[in-house]
Amino acid sequence: MYSIGDLSKRTGVKIPTIRYYEQMGLIAAADRSRGNQRRYTKDGLARLSFIRHARDLGLSLADIHELVDLSHAPDRPCAEAHSITARHLESINAKLQRLRNLQRELKRIAALPDDGTIGACSVIQALADHALCETDHKPIKA
Amino acid sequence: MYSIGDLSKRTGVKIPTIRYYEQMGLIAAADRSRGNQRRYTKDGLARLSFIRHARDLGLSLADIHELVDLSHAPDRPCAEAHSITARHLESINAKLQRLRNLQRELKRIAALPDDGTIGACSVIQALADHALCETDHKPIKA
DNA sequence: ATAATTCCTCTAGCTACTAGAGCTTCAAGA
DNA sequence: TCTTGAAGCTCTAGTAGCTAGAGGAATTAT
Numbered sequence: 047m048y049s050i051g052d053l054s055k056r057t058g059v060k061i062p063t064i065r066y067y068e069q070m071g072l073i074a075a076a077d078r079s080r081g082n083q084r085r086y087t088k089d090g091l092a093r094l095s096f097i098r099h100a101r102d103l104g105l106s107l108a109d110i111h112e113l114v115d116l117s118h119a120p121d122r123p124c125a126e127a128h129s130i131t132a133r134h135l136e137s138i139n140a141k142l143q144r145l146r147n148l149q150r151e152l153k154r155i156a157a158l159p160d161d162g163t164i165g166a167c168s169v170i171q172a173l174a175d176h177a178l179c180e181t182d183h184k185p186i187k188a
Numbered sequence: 189m190y191s192i193g194d195l196s197k198r199t200g201v202k203i204p205t206i207r208y209y210e211q212m213g214l215i216a217a218a219d220r221s222r223g224n225q226r227r228y229t230k231d232g233l234a235r236l237s238f239i240r241h242a243r244d245l246g247l248s249l250a251d252i253h254e255l256v257d258l259s260h261a262p263d264r265p266c267a268e269a270h271s272i273t274a275r276h277l278e279s280i281n282a283k284l285q286r287l288r289n290l291q292r293e294l295k296r297i298a299a300l301p302d303d304g305t306i307g308a309c310s311v312i313q314a315l316a317d318h319a320l321c322e323t324d325h326k327p328i329k330a
Numbered sequence: 331a332t333a334a335t336t337c338c339t340c341t342a343g344c345t346a347c348t349a350g351a352g353c354t355t356c357a358a359g360a
Numbered sequence: 361t362c363t364t365g366a367a368g369c370t371c372t373a374g375t376a377g378c379t380a381g382a383g384g385a386a387t388t389a390t
Contacts, residue, residue, distance in 0.1 A: 049356090051367060061368085062348060070346090081355045083368050096316045102325055103297075103315070104290050107346070113315065120307035127311040128302055135294045138287060145284050148246050152277040155245075160270055165262035169269040173245070173255065174238045183244055191387090193336065203337085204379060212377090223386040225337055249377070 048086040050076075057094045064094065072097060072111060105134055144183070151181040190228040192218075199236045206236065214239060214253055247276055286325070293323045 054061045067073050073093055076084040086094075093114070100110045109130050116122055158168040172178050196203045209215050215235055218226040228236075235256070242252045251272050258264055300310040314320050 049367075060348080063346080065369095066347065079355080079368095081368085083355065092316065095318070099318045100315050101346095102318075103294060113312070116306050117312050117316075120305060122306050124302050124304055124306055124309035124311065127306065127309050127315075128298065131294060131298045131311055131315075135291070135298050138291050138294060142284070142287050142291060145280060145287065149277070149280050149284060152245060152273060152280060156270065156273045156277050160266050162266055163262060164258050164264050164266055164269065167266035167269050169266065169273055170255070170259050173242050173269075173273075174234065174259075176237070176241045176244075191336075202379080205377080207339095208378065221337095221386080223337085224339095225386065243377095 048091060050084045050086070053086050053091060053094060056091060057098045059094055059098050067094070067097065070107065070111075072107065072114060103134075104138065105130075109134060147181045147183045151179055151183055154180060190233060192226045192228070195228050195233060195236060198233060199240045201236055201240050209236075209239065212249065212253075214249065214256060245276075246280065247272075251276060289323045289325045293321055293325055296322060 048056070050061055050064055053059070053064060059067075064073075068075055073090065076086050076090060079085055096114070096117070097110055100113065101107075105113075112130055113127060116127055155169055155172045158172060161167050164170060190198070192203055192206055195201070195206060201209075206215070210217055215232065218228050218232060221227055238259070239252055239256070242255065243249075247255075254272060255269060258269055297311055297314045300314060303309050306312060
């Protein structure tokens with residue numbers, strides 16, 4: 047049996063976060079000691095590791111919730127798990143694309159000359175006016 | 189004079205968000221009409237565009253706050269604006285690196301075979317066990 | 331003048347946690 | 361067995377950056 051602190055050390059998930067996951071229904075409410083402290087089995091450890099790993103991969107708690115539910119129903123089609131992963135991959139691809147644009151634009155802005163004081167600062171100029179951008183990161187309408 | 193709705197349409201910043209920025213002290217409290225509605229000048233439009241653009245570039249409201257304060261003090265050194273931009277660029281670089289790792293790992297997981305039902309699903313397996321990862325996106329301790 | 335639209339303030343909700351107060355329980359040593 | 365210090369408990373509130381809704385007042389168009 048693990049205490050909540052043991053679980054935390056082993057998974058790297060902070061104690062309040064574990065309690066939060068329980069409250070959100072991501073993990074089942076743990077058994078309690080006579081003094082009302084949470085006690086976990088190896089199984090509980092495995093479930094939390096699953097969540098931790100999925101979080102590290104950037105999945106939302108909602109997605110993880112679906113996956114957890116799925117993993118409790120061994121007869122459901124694996125395709126559902128596939129589609130959650132694929133959907134997430136797509137959103138990562140989109141984020142990457144956007145971040146690359148931002149990086150390009152910020153590199154350009156950061157390389158602008160230091161014009162002494164703010165009054166003539168080209169960095170401030172560049173931030174003020176999207177029209178000066180070379181990358182179309184996101185437009186301001188009119 | 190622009191109403192808050194005009195400002196919103198022109199900058200793409202939603203109305204409640206404009207009010208929120210005012211509340212946070214990012215933009216000065218606008219003049220009011222006799223009926224207590226906000227009225228903005230071209231200057232107010234310019235300031236909001238600045239903020240919008242900086243947000244699009246991913247800067248935090250705290251950073252933008254600094255930049256806005258700076259831009260009101262034309263004699264301060266431009267170097268401060270430079271350093272805020274440079275700092276932000278670095279954090280973007282770090283995010284990019286991390287996202288690339290995630291993308292690689294998720295691509296791998298998404299490409300795993302569909303084993304029929306969840307019971308044997310390799311996607312669930314891959315999510316459950318970090319040790320199966322090829323990329324060191326973030327480790328689970330012990 | 332009236333109706334449609336926009337605006338006002340205020341409160342509460344979202345994600346995914348994190349921090350703190352005030353109190354109880356547990357584990358180890360004497 | 362007693363004591364002490366660490367670790368646990370619940371509950372509330374705070375973080376970023378908005379977003380949504382209630383209930384009512386002002387503005388604009390016809």
